[in-house]
Amino acid sequence: MEHPEGSTAAPSAGSTELLVLAPPPPRGETHKPILALVGPLGAGKSTAAECFARRGGAIIDGDALGHEALRQPAIRAAVIQRWGSDLVRPDGSLDRRALGRIVFADPAQRNALEQLVFPYIEQRLREQIAQAQQDPRFRFVVVDAAVLLEAGWNQEVDRIIYVDAPAPLRQARLVQRSGWTQAEIAGREAAQWPPERKRAAAHAILHNHGDREDLQRQVDCLLQTWGLSNGGSGSTSREPASS
Numbered sequence: 001m002e003h004p005e006g007s008t009a010a011p012s013a014g015s016t017e018l019l020v021l022a023p024p025p026p027r028g029e030t031h032k033p034i035l036a037l038v039g040p041l042g043a044g045k046s047t048a049a050e051c052f053a054r055r056g057g058a059i060i061d062g063d064a065l066g067h068e069a070l071r072q073p074a075i076r077a078a079v080i081q082r083w084g085s086d087l088v089r090p091d092g093s094l095d096r097r098a099l100g101r102i103v104f105a106d107p108a109q110r111n112a113l114e115q116l117v118f119p120y121i122e123q124r125l126r127e128q129i130a131q132a133q134q135d136p137r138f139r140f141v142v143v144d145a146a147v148l149l150e151a152g153w154n155q156e157v158d159r160i161i162y163v164d165a166p167a168p169l170r171q172a173r174l175v176q177r178s179g180w181t182q183a184e185i186a187g188r189e190a191a192q193w194p195p196e197r198k199r200a201a202a203h204a205i206l207h208n209h210g211d212r213e214d215l216q217r218q219v220d221c222l223l224q225t226w227g228l229s230n231g232g233s234g235s236t237s238r239e240p241a242s243s
């Protein structure tokens, strides 16, 4: 793994090794560090984000912003115009899983959807980051966006954290969480950068092959190493950033 900056000592985090490289750079006294979580499908980015939220981080959820984008009337209308009204469920919402089957089977279809929703998502990411910077409940910001690197949304981010888990474990967790078939998982994986390319862009790695407590320990260790822990008390807000 190549990094432009030097590494610090890797602290012990329970049973797993936590690789930690350079801490966030200083960006002025009022700037709250912006950390981003990347990693392969189902590695546990959202689960890791919850660990950071317990320690005073504002979560910015890229998937949720994507869902919000699809609820915008102009985007919704464009989606229905292109992919058909069969996508509209009886309650009026879009059948995202069906849309996913279409776009993750064909890069051209996925590009078309991304062109519709990416500008909206990027704008909302910026807005939510700005809100979290002003919100006294939070000491740092955590962007949980699976396609952050692919979409080039990492411009404002200070540090990238790669969440890792073995492929069989990720698959089992995804089947349990979302009921996705092997084909659905493979289609989504193929739409993302290969894991090693994401890992090469990261400043730290969390190994999520243990239980949630083990992941929390690694997060706490990382925050301590980067000077972002709150004395280890975990007494700061658990609230995610509001939309």
Ligand SMILES: CC(C)(COP(=O)(O)OP(=O)(O)OC[C@H]1O[C@@H](n2cnc3c(N)ncnc32)[C@H](O)[C@@H]1O)[C@@H](O)C(=O)NCCC(=O)NCCS
Pocket (backbone or CB within 6 Å): 041, 042, 062, 063, 066, 067, 070, 096, 097, 099, 100, 103, 110, 113, 114, 117, 121, 144, 145, 146, 147, 148, 188, 191, 192
């Ligand atoms: C295709 C859609 C409708 C499927 O919705 P669905 O509810 O089934 O999945 P959800 O949005 O929760 O995404 C789940 C996971 O799929 C993967 N995924 C989603 N979008 C993409 C994408 N454009 N490229 C690669 N992987 C993706 C991510 O790992 C994500 O965590 C939806 O994912 C979508 O609108 N995607 C385009 C917008 C986007 O890129 N969102 C992610 C922003 S981080």
Ligand SMILES: Nc1ncnc2c1ncn2[C@@H]1O[C@H](COP(=O)(O)OP(=O)(O)OP(=O)(O)O)[C@@H](O)[C@H]1O
Pocket (backbone or CB within 6 Å): 039, 040, 041, 042, 043, 044, 045, 046, 047, 048, 063, 146, 173, 174, 176, 177, 208, 209, 210, 211, 212, 215
């Ligand atoms: N350490 C863990 N122990 C048990 N279950 C876990 C652990 N980490 C994650 N999970 C579960 O695995 C599933 C996938 O985790 P999560 O949703 O956090 O992954 P993700 O990387 O955000 O996924 P996606 O790529 O779809 O955004 C979830 O159901 C989550 O609750």
